[in-house]
Amino acid sequence: MKKTLLFSIIFSLSIIGFAQEEESASDLAKKLANPNATLGQMLFPIDYIHYSGDIPDANNQNAFLLNFQPSLPIPVSEGLNLYVRPLIPIYLSQPVIGSSDFESKGGLGNISADIAIGKTWPSKWITLAGVFGGFPTATNKALRSSQVTLGPEFMVAKLTSFGALGIIISHAWGVGDPSDPDATSTTVTPDDFWIAASGSANASVTAGQYFYTINLKNGWQINATPTYSYNHNGTDGNKFTFPIATGAQKVLKAGKMPIRLGLQYWYYVARPDAFGPQHQIRFTVAPVVPLPW
Template sequence: MKKLKPLGLILFSFIISLTAYSQSENAEGKSSADLAKQLANPNATLGQMLFPIDYIRYNGEVDNAAQNGYVLNFQPSLPFPISEGINLYLRPLIPIYLSQPVIGDNGFESKGGLGNISADLAIGKTWPSKWITLVGVFAGFRTASNEALKSRQNTLGPEMMIAKLTNFGAVGFIASHAFGVGNLSDADPSTTTILPDDFWVASDGTANTSVTAGQYFYTINLSNGWQINATPTYAYNHRAESGNKLTLPLGTGFQKVVLFGKVPVRFGAQYWYYIASPDTFGPQHHFRVTVAPVIPLPW
């Protein structure tokens, strides 16, 4: 039962977010199309409870590298308005690995449980030119419930975003750098999970974590609240061996805001194809389904 607690917490948060609107008006009576356009703004003052669900198909040069991974994520986004066009963000990301391939002594195994929680704290500003900038800090924590799922170190580093609101929607780019903080874990990197934030470390396992990562994103507004969008994530592991440093997908997808009475919910689906992935073992295909209730800010 202990392994189900994080999943139960996520499901409880989902139910709470769906019922929050029972005590409030539907985003000031806006239509689904209006809400979709507002949500395309990465500095919008709308609260969301994001539930991205991932299926990842792995491949590589190691034996039996064709593996499948399934991850349920929870990421609440509740911006705190400071002044007109300036917002403060604290956004934790809580992954639940339903099934993650792990390289062990006897080949691949499948592990599950709470993953490594990360969070960013940042301030975003929308300028009169419709450019948006964001600066902050990003941190990752070794919180995984299974030792095989833990990252090698806690991490901390700077984060920035540049985005542009356009006539068709929005486009932008996020970058952060994770420096290893504290002692390295004693785990042998050749016998532990190869996670998206640490695909392949130096063969001797002695170097501190140093990963530049982020995402690019775009949204194209269509009619009736439909949008073409994608938010692919990339990573460059400076400590990895040659051929295993860069992870870069091309992605596209669609999303739509649907009103359930007073409750707006954003549904989306994306596909990412990796044009660069660690040679030894890394992702090849990535399917993501997102369910994101839009909730009133508590302040």
């Protein structure tokens, strides 16, 4: 019985993989433009970030960051999906403000995750509501958040004749004692929504992402997915971070597996005066995988 069940699962996944292979790259790219598509992806965003600011030597600081985010939606009914999406950051090189100068740190970052329900309506509008959380899991205390953060998350998007566009908004409140002696809040990590306020105040950060996709031919698309944040407890001039962005991506086949490759450029028109990101280049590798259910 167990062998029969195992064979059935392997056979089913093979059929799904074959169907994906037969589908054209252009058609698959259009499906992936839908933020509520029932398609599995293993996302690997790789970021290069250049910083600037008023702190001495801030303009010479750069970071390299690798993220891993599996996205395996669970279909509930037609057009209704459940999402449980962890985001695991790995800092290859991250500048932090030390006792007298900048220092470069690396290691596992603070893992975050969201649980949400997405719905596609007959009008081609898409809504999503859920809960977002961030956790102080960083292996290096200079990269570790001082609090667990929790809060609501919302998305609204529109499928259009050219592709899709939308925005995600979340708010995170700090939970627990923010004066953890083993953690520091001097780290600048523009992609993480768990950024704690300076000092001993509880974290209160409104953050999110806007995105757009324009379908072209042969699996090519113009797209961008930049993130923004507003630290309510930050000092004047050091609260708002917002980039404008553009990029391109293409879906291609590596054997039987479709892979989405993308390159984006973000320019931060608003950033902390003291120390914040100015330029960011994101390269994304995202294999499209069969759903396990």
